[in-house]
Structures are given as C-alpha cells and as structure tokens.
Amino acid sequence: MQVETELLRSELLSKRLGYSVWLKMENQQISGSFKYRGISRVCKEAVEKGCKKLVCSSGGNAGLAATFAAEVLGIPITVYVPESTPKTVRVKLIEHGATVMVHGNKWDMANAKALEAATEAGVHFIHPFDNPLIWEGHATIITDMKDQLRGKVPDVIVVSVGGGGLMNGILHGLHEVGWNHVPLVAMETIGADSLNACVMAGDWVEIEDIKSIAVCLGVQRVSKRTYQWLSEHNVISCAIPDEEALKACVKISDDHNILVPPSCGAAIAAVYSDILSDLIKEGKLPQILNNVVIIVCGGSGTTTKKVEEWRNKYM
Numbered sequence: 001m002q003v004e005t006e007l008l009r010s011e012l013l014s015k016r017l018g019y020s021v022w023l024k025m026e027n028q029q030i031s032g033s034f035k036y037r038g039i040s041r042v043c044k045e046a047v048e049k050g051c052k053k054l055v056c057s058s059g060g061n062a063g064l065a066a067t068f069a070a071e072v073l074g075i076p077i078t079v080y081v082p083e084s085t086p087k088t089v090r091v092k093l094i095e096h097g098a099t100v101m102v103h104g105n106k107w108d109m110a111n112a113k114a115l116e117a118a119t120e121a122g123v124h125f126i127h128p129f130d131n132p133l134i135w136e137g138h139a140t141i142i143t144d145m146k147d148q149l150r151g152k153v154p155d156v157i158v159v160s161v162g163g164g165g166l167m168n169g170i171l172h173g174l175h176e177v178g179w180n181h182v183p184l185v186a187m188e189t190i191g192a193d194s195l196n197a198c199v200m201a202g203d204w205v206e207i208e209d210i211k212s213i214a215v216c217l218g219v220q221r222v223s224k225r226t227y228q229w230l231s232e233h234n235v236i237s238c239a240i241p242d243e244e245a246l247k248a249c250v251k252i253s254d255d256h257n258i259l260v261p262p263s264c265g266a267a268i269a270a271v272y273s274d275i276l277s278d279l280i281k282e283g284k285l286p287q288i289l290n291n292v293v294i295i296v297c298g299g300s301g302t303t304t305k306k307v308e309e310w311r312n313k314y315m
Contacts, residue, residue, distance in 0.1 A: 001041070005026050008025060009021070012255050013271055020292065021294065025296050027264075027298030033065065037141065037169070038131070038135060042131055054076070055077070056114065056126040057113075058110070059082065060081065060215070063098065064092060066079065068096060078098065079098045083102055083104065084106065084215040084218065135165065138173070141173060157170060157182060157293045158276075159297070160297055161195045164225065164227075167229065171233050181234075184236065186235055188214075189241070192211075216261060236285075243314050245268075247269070249307060251268075251272045259307065264298060267296070271292065271294060
C-alpha cells in the first residue's frame with residue numbers, strides 16, 4: 001500500500017557542508033508521513049483476519065496513516081487523540097472518514113482510552129509505534145534507500161524519535177541489508193526526549209510530562225525494543241531545544257520548499273545546526289563524512305502561515 005519515496009540529494013546543503021546530504025522524502029506517502037509504511041500493513045492484516053472496525057490512538061500522524069489505510073480498505077475507524085493534536089489534523093482525519101475522539105492532554109491518556117474502546121468484538125487496536133509488523137514496514141525505507149544509493153553506503157542516518165517506531169524500523173532495515181556498522185543519530189526535542197532520558201538513566205524510564213512543541217514526539221516512554229537497540233547498535237541520542245527544530249523547519253522551507261512539522265524539524269536540524277560537526281569533534285562520528293541521509297519523516301498540520309510565524313519569532 002506504500003509508495004517508494006524519493007531520495008533527493010540536496011545540492012544546496014551538500015555544497016554548504018562539504019558532503020552529500022540525502023533527503024529521504026517520507027512526506028510523500030499518501031498520509032503525509034512514514035507512518036503509512038508500517039501502519040497500513042497492520043490494518044491490511046487485521047482486515048484479512050476478519051476485523052470489522054479499527055481503533056487507533058495517535059498524536060496525529062499515526063491516526064492519519066491508519067485512517068488513509070482504512071479508507072482504502074473500506075473499513076470504519078475511530079481515532080483517539082489528545083487535546084494537543086492540531087485542529088487541522090483533526091479536520092483531515094474527519095474528512096477522510098475517521099470518527100475522532102479527543103481525550104486527555106497527552107498521547108498516553110488518549111491511548112489508554114483507545115485501549116478501552118478496542119475491547120469490543122470485531123474491533124482491532126492499532127498501536128502507533130509498538131508493533132513488530134509496523135517496524136517491518138518502516139524497514140522498507142532502508143531497502144528502498146539501498147537501491148536508490150546505487151552502491152553508496154551512508155556514513156550516518158539521522159531520524160527523529162518519538163515512541164521509537166521509526167527508529168526500530170530503520171535499525172531493523174540496516175541489519176537486514178548488512179549496514180550494521182552505520183551509526184544512527186536519534187534526534188528529539190527537549191521536553192519530549194524520552195529516549196535521551198533512557199540514555200542518561202541507563203534504564204528504560206519514562207519522562208514526567210511532555211513539554212515540547214513537537215507534540216508528535218510526545219511519548220512519555222519509548223517502546224521496550226527501542227531501548228534495547230541502544231545496546232545493540234551505535235545509536236547517538238541528541239536532544240535539542242524546540243527553537244532549533246523550528247528554525248530547521250523554516251530553513252528547509254526556504255531551501256527546498258518543503259513544509260514539515262517540528263517533530264520532523266528535529267532531524268533536519270542535524271544539518272542546519274552544528275550537531276553533526278560537534279559529534280565529529282567528540283569522536284562519535286567518522287572524521288570524514290561522504291554521505292549523510294536525513295529521514296524527512298513528514299507530518300501534517302504545517303502551513304506557510306505557520307512557517308512565517310516561526311520565522312518572525314525565531315529567525
């Protein structure tokens with residue numbers, strides 16, 4: 001159900017930074033984000049097994065992915081979202097046939113309500129990130145990329161991390177194609193940095209509350225598999241202020257006419273701020289980079305008006 005998204009070499013960023021910067025354009029999936037790869041698989045399998053209705057919890061993008069899949073499959077869906085989910089996203093969910101229920105001020109609360117609703121017969125619950133089938137779907141980002149790079153191997157891949165579904169899929173894909181040695185830079189915003197909290201604590205912990213504008217990254221605790229990957233792969237965790245993510249959203253709009261939310265801006269900030277160069281100085285990345293891939297994970301709700309607001313406030 002997914003599409004093979006483009007892998008674009010940013011001529012502007014490559015010239016500016018002295019190495020090839022590749023943008024994996026997951027915003028080209030029909031729901032607007034990478035989420036469609038894995039979640040559409042789960043929805044399809046549920047319908048094939050006789051499911052009559054889908055229930056999903058989401059901060060926005062997972063709900064859109066499940067709703068678009070439900071629309072294609074011809075099955076009703078109810079999406080539970082927190083109050084922080086933008087109105088534009090809620091409207092889009094409704095436009096594509098979802099029943100939208102708003103509950104609580106953070107995803108964890110909406111998720112608890114969705115689980116209650118999913119106990120009815122014939123109803124299948126779609127978790128937004130914690131499902132091996134979802135990770136397998138997201139892993140196809142890497143198999144696509146391997147073909148598109150035509151023999152080149154990335155020196156580093158950069159992703160945004162919320163609950164960890166994308167990170168799990170990317171790492172699954174890296175090991176599947178034999179790129180086990182490629183480091184992964186995991187970007188979060190401060191206040192939604194549940195993975196970084198695990199790194200700092202050396203344990204699978206949760207953060208007390210979500211205090212970031214990047215609401216799509218707002219999960220109090222990453223999946224257990226995400227935490228386990230920290231000891232199985234070279235994952236470099238970085239948490240940045242909201243301001244840096246928002247600046248990156250403005251810059252990618254200016255340079256490439258791409259509209260992305262702050263959750264995606266967190267990953268893009270790695271090449272617009274000094275993050276990668278700092279990691280090189282700290283010895284965490286190779287001294288010479290040739291190919292850097294940024295997963296433009298996508299997302300909905302960002303408008304040109306919103307980008308101008310961020311520009312006026314932060315640039």
